[in-house]
Structure formats: structure tokens, C-alpha cells
Amino acid sequence: MAAEASPLVSWAQLVGQHALALFFVGLLLAVGASGLGCVLLQRRRARRDQDDPSARNVGRLLGGYATGFLLIVGTASLFAVIARRLGPGRTMGLADQALADGIGSHTPAAALRAFGLFTHLGDPIVLAVLGAVVALWLWQRQARLLAAGWVIALGGNALLNPLLKQVFARARPLHELQVPQIEGYSFPSGHSSGALVAYGMLLYVATRLLPLRWHAVAVMAAVGLVLTIACSRVFLRVHFASDVAAGLLSGLSWLAVCVASLQFVRHRHANQPRGPRR
Template identity: 50%
Template structure:
């Protein structure tokens, strides 16, 4: 379907006019997907003593899965970036979606999103990074500490570089609930939240005592839900277009996969050294 087709424009406008229910459905879908992947990992991917496969085989499988995730996320980002220059057709759909959201979403809902969006602010994520560094240094987890810092810093540099390449202006809004400057594409809140809360969930799952294993899935699901909500809040508050947030999710997911894959590879090498 062409990006400028009347049917697609009608679908985008209809989705935007029901943005809050659509967000709820999407959030449930994200949590369900996380739970499904977690179950598959426990059922087929977690190494057990009785397994006939060596630990190296599991590591290679995890790295292959991470590589596939990187390719998929990068492909999504590239597709969005390519269509931004396609006669501005994607930009027109973005503008239609943003204008419809502004006209249909009540101010009370925007106030809630204005509070939630602060969980992805630079100041918040910087504080989280510093707190993580202090905690990991206190536990003498120096390798994890380096990986933790590189995840935050690397994503920030990547996002800044991408913004400077595309130089997309932000949508116009007048509700006064959120302010943002700089370029719009991709969303730093979306990518930063995926990386920050994804890394936090990874570290908690890896470091929490075994008796707390029942909390692993809720932690991962909560991290995914929080990152998705923060990214979505940027669209509701009209400080980003929808494609900015999708691209931010894609770039953040790719970088998160790189960071976790590198930490798992280093962990395996230490065990076999």
C-alpha cells in the first residue's frame, strides 16, 4: 500500500482518534510478547545439567538470536529513515497522526503522560546511570560496570549522531505540558529508555539471588512496559512524531542487544578461561 493512499490515511486518522485504547492494546501486546519470549527461553533456551548441548552451543544460539534482533531493528530503522525522504509522504502521515491526537486526546490524559515522560529525561537516566555505577563498584563488578556505562554513553552518542544526520524538526504543540529542543529523529527518550531500563532488568536478573528468581519475569515485563510507555508519551505530548519513536525503539533495541551480547560473551570467556 502506498504511503499516500486514501485508505492508509484513513487508517492512520482512525488509529489516532482512538489513540488511548490503541496504546492500551499495544502495551498489553508488548507485555504478552515479553512473557511469551521468556517462556520460550525457559522451555527451550536455558541450559540445564541434563541437556545434551554444551554451554558454547547455548551461547552461540543466544548470540545468533541477538544478531537477528539487531538486524531486524536496524532494518526497521532504515525503512523508516528511507521513507522520511520519500516525497515527505511518511512525514505527512506523521503530521496527520499528531494533529488528530492533539484534537482527540483529553488534557487529563496528557497530564499523566507528562509525568511519565520524565522517567526518560536525560537527568533521570543520568541519575540511574550514576546509581548503577556506584552499586556495581560497591559489589566489585567492574566488568559489568564498564558495560553499564558504555550502554548509556554509546546510546547517547548514537542518538546524537543520528539526529545530526537527519535534522528533522519537531511537531508543533501548544498545551505547555512538555518542552523539547533539538532535532526530532530518532527519539532519544525512546531509545534511551529501552537501553536504560533494559540494561537495568538484565543486571537485576543476573545479580539477584536465586531465591528471587520468581521476580525475574515481572522485572523484565515492567522494564519493557515502562520503556514503551515513555516512548509513547512523546507522541501523545506531540514533542515527537510517531516514526521518531518507532525509530528510537529500533535503534535502542539494536544497541541493547549489542551490549547484552557483549556482556554475555565476556561472561562465557571468563568461565572457560
């Protein structure tokens, strides 16, 4: 086991020493790639507008469900791999601790204060207020389907994450600067899953309601916000890196289910035959 863990632990120590620089590089790459991908996808869809509308809608629906299915299977598999490697003396546990120690020794206090502010954007109370405001706004706009999907997505994740925490019952990281002590289990990260579901669903709502020219901006903002909130949990050492990875994976799976369900209902409604007017 020690021989297996050694390369990963050494890599985690190296990442921890340069974590802040790697975070900024990764954030810029992720935001830039998401924006570019959105623009390319829009252009591809524009070229397809000359195709037969019914065939195009069916193809999009099937493609969306195939993508969602593969996404759920892939994220569930990665989640299972992470869970199997947790525990004292196991590969992931040793790497988690090495990364946390490296971050604690090499991250400036100013950066930690900044992460301390950003992390509150994933607090349950903040997401609850956001959920209520957006739900009321959608209901007033007569977007009842979006409002229902929004509430189910946020409410479902609020039930799913505590259930997973109880199943794995992993203790949080402990260090001398952690004041106040964070209560509750650590795996998977609730801030990570909650941020991904909430801001991911907000992105979906934005793509339904905003003009096309704002879609790339919305995608980049959502990606940047979710990654910053998730990484803040590791930098503040209230979660291990594997907790955050698992939180993002569980949130992504649930988000895929919610978006696919909404798309299915929208497609069925759009293709439902209209009865004669009376």
C-alpha cells in the same frame, strides 16, 4: 505519491482517534506476552539442564549471537525504511502528521498530564542519575564487568542518538499547545532510545543478580515502562511516531550489541582455564 500515501494516512487518522484505547490494549498485550515468554523460556532452560554443560554453553553463545545479528540487521533495515519515507509530502511524514492531529483532537487532558509525568522517566538527567547510582552499586558489589557494561551501554547511546539526530536533522512537530518549545532535532527520539537502553540494561542486570522467580516480573516492568515512555512522546506531540519507532530501533540495536558483548566476555571468562594456585 498521494495514491501511495492515502491508505497509510487514513489508517493513521483512525489510530489517532482511538490512540489512548489502543495504547492500553497494546501495553497489556506486550506486558503479558513478555511475562509469559519469560516463564516459558525458564521452563525450557530447566529441561535442558540435563544436557552436557559445555555443549549447552556453546549452543547458547552461538544462538545468542545469531539472534543478536539478525536483530541488528532487522532493526537497521527498518530504520532505513523509515528514514527514506520522511520529509514533506512523503508517506511517513503525512501519516505522522495525521496521527498527531488525531491524538491532539481526541486525547483527554487528564491522560496527557499522566503521560507528562511518565515521560520524565526518560529524561537525560534522570537516566544519568540512574546510571551513576547503578554503576556505583554494581562496583560496590564487586560486579565490575556488569558495571563496565552498564556504563558503556548508557554512555554509548548518549553519544549515538545526538549523532543520528544531526545526520537526519528533522524538525520537531509544531502545535499551538506545545509550551515550552522543545529544542533540538526530532529523529530519532532520544527519550525512546535512552529508555530502551537504560531499562533494558537494568533488566539484564536484574536477570544476572535477582532470583529466578523475579525475572518475569522484571521483564514485564521493563517492557511496560519503556513502551509507556516511548508512547508518551507521541501523545505529548513532542515527537512524531516515526521518531519514536526509530529511537526504539536504534536503542534496540545498541542494546543487542552491549548484551551480546557482555555475554561473550562472561562466557570466555567462565571457560578460561585456571592456573595452579601458588
